[in-house]
Amino acid sequence: MGNQVVTALPNWVPETVQRYLAHTEAGQPIRDLARNASCHASTVLRQIRKVETRRDDPLVDAALATLADLHFSMPRRSAQIWRGPATVTKETTSMSHSAKIRVPTPDAATLEIEARRVLRRLCENGAVLAVAENMEKAVIVRDGDGVTTTRTAVVDCEIAQAMALKDWISCANPGRVSRYRITAAGRAALGQLLAEQENRARQEKESGFAEAQAPFLVAGEAGPAMPRNAATPPRRTRYNLSESPLIALARRKDRDGKPFLDDELVRAGERLREDFELAQMGPRVAQNWDRFLTGGARGGFDAGCDTPSRPSEARDRVARALSDLGPGLSDVALRCCCYLEGLETAEKKMGWSARSGKIVLRIALQRLKHHYDGQNEPDRMIG
DSSP: OTTOEEOOOOTTSOHHHHHHHHHHTSOOOHHHHHHHHTSOHHHHHHHHHHHHHGGGSHHHHHHHHHHHHHHEEOTTOOSSOOOOTTSOOOOOOHHHHHHHHHOOOOOHHHHHHHHHHHHHHHTSTTEEEEEETTOSEEEEEEEOSSSOEEEEEEEEHHHHHHHHHTTSEEESSOSSEEEEEEOHHHHHHHHHHHHHHHHHHHHHIIIIITTSOOOOOOTTSOOOOOOOOTTSOOOOOSSOTTOOHHHHHHTSBOTTSSBSSOHHHHHHHHHHHHHHHHHTTSOSTTOOGGGGSTTSOGGGOOTTSSOSSHHHHHHHHHHHHHHHHOTTHHHHHIIIIISOOOHHHHHHHHTOOTTOHHHHHHHHHHHHHHHHHTSOTGGGOOO
16 A cells, blocks of 8 residues: 555545545554544444445445545556455446546535535425436436426536535435435535525625626526615515426416416426526626617627537527517516526516516417427537
């Protein structure tokens, strides 16, 4: 073990996992780890055994194998990884082997941004994160009427592995396609991440940045807190963490007892929102979607000013969809599907009468579905 090169692990890695890797990969004795942690050796031993039992989870096993290869490299290392005397040697699955070769570990900032987006999606009713073997991407799907499912987001495998390692998501029955659900720790982490983002936004405003133009946020992130005083009542949350405005509206019934929004219309709105989220991952150039709101300079959007990439392609798809909807319909689609504004807020900002927004939104979603149905197969791909 003397020739082994050990580098610092990312700061998002839990302490128990750090001790597990230090023992199994670097060969540090349990007593030394316990002495450094100011705890009993039996406590560290239980932590190591607990992490070892979690290696039945494909994402956890892949994350541990990746961290071992990237931060505990050894010259002329054999194919079988040394796990230490207190652990059990396990065969690496094909998914873990693929992840070890091609998937890097995310940094803390990227994990925080992606976790806000992914965990919020997993809070929706019936939402699961599906991971298939030998795939670099995972998808979040939500059960619809029991027959069809709606894909709501795409997640990089390194992000999914990090969240599984932090016990934010868990899988009851791993297999060729493993389905992960958010845990109680994941819900608590989401609340903490949103609170920290709100505190940072408040501190920036108090430091004199209130006049700066606020950038658009990825869907699922909390907006900056508004200043309050004694005369201003607390502002109500726009939407619940466990649902989007479309899902809340889809639960309502029309006069015939059918859902006000069927699954196809909800999928059309979710597809626009997914492209909107992908568009935010690129540079902030030409991403002022306010130009598409009523009265804006619709011709001022230059979709070709960015180099060809997935974010720029997503911006092009959003621009084509909003242009096809036209004024009025594009306004309500952008506000409710992308900005996640409630119907009451959208009606007030656009000067509409009460309870008229849901009718216009349904017409916009019908037009949006027609727009997507008329596209060629290459243009129908998302991401």
